[in-house]
Amino acid sequence: xxxxxxxxxxxxxxxxxxxxxxxxxxxxxxxxxxxxxxxxxxxxxxxxxxxxxxxxxxxxxxxxxxxxxxxxxxxxxxxxxxxxxxxxxxxxxxxxxxxxxxxxxxxxxxxxxxx
Amino acid sequence: xxxxxxxxxxxxxxxxxxxxxxxxxxxxxxxxxxxxxxxxxxxxxxxxxxxxxxxxxxxxxxxxxxxxxxxxxxxxxxxxxxxxxxxxxxxxxxxxxxxxxxxxxxxxxxxxxx
Numbered sequence: 138x139x140x141x142x143x144x145x146x147x148x149x150x151x152x153x154x155x156x157x158x159x160x161x162x163x164x165x166x167x168x169x170x171x172x173x174x175x176x177x178x179x180x181x182x183x184x185x186x187x188x189x190x191x192x193x194x195x196x197x198x199x200x201x202x203x204x205x206x207x208x209x210x211x212x213x214x215x216x217x218x219x220x221x222x223x224x225x226x227x228x229x230x231x232x233x234x235x236x237x238x239x240x241x242x243x244x245x246x247x248x249x250x251x252x
Numbered sequence: 253x254x255x256x257x258x259x260x261x262x263x264x265x266x267x268x269x270x271x272x273x274x275x276x277x278x279x280x281x282x283x284x285x286x287x288x289x290x291x292x293x294x295x296x297x298x299x300x301x302x303x304x305x306x307x308x309x310x311x312x313x314x315x316x317x318x319x320x321x322x323x324x325x326x327x328x329x330x331x332x333x334x335x336x337x338x339x340x341x342x343x344x345x346x347x348x349x350x351x352x353x354x355x356x357x358x359x360x361x362x363x364x365x366x
Contacts, residue, residue, distance in 0.1 A: 140296055141296070170352065172356075180354075185352050192352075242299075243291075245294065
């Protein structure tokens, strides 16, 4: 069974540009999550999808970040326009909807560098 | 608000030896879950072990075990017979019942010396 995949693995962009990160969850997983780790700090929750619906986006930093999950399959996270403080590693995770005891499976992350 | 603290940014252990990674957390909840995740360089973050707060027995998974002290809000990870493949960043995480949100610590980088 394929794990959670993320693309690209690395992205380097200039301040003011737009970047789109993609996450493909494990097949059949209705729950999809985005997290972010700024250098040296903790991994922080950004948002949670159940299928195509946003259940909790309380961690999204501001309106420069837009997450979508069309058709309830893969998800994209767009940053527009990117700022220096957006640099970090963006993790995606997925889980089956079997209640709270379910484990989240993480992808390898996308390392975003904004210059 | 819940917080998770990992006070050891980096640890080293000799191959075949035992190492303990520390994690403390703060919460007013009584029903929650604790996790240790491992992320090898440039690879997937994988679950090492999980503990339900209502269980008194410490979780174990082969060479990995935890020391869960609920009253002290401590959740340390012990790795026995360390192997080169154990070298990774280790994250401690918390999740309370009723939410899917994980709260992570800052991570501990473990080096295994041959």
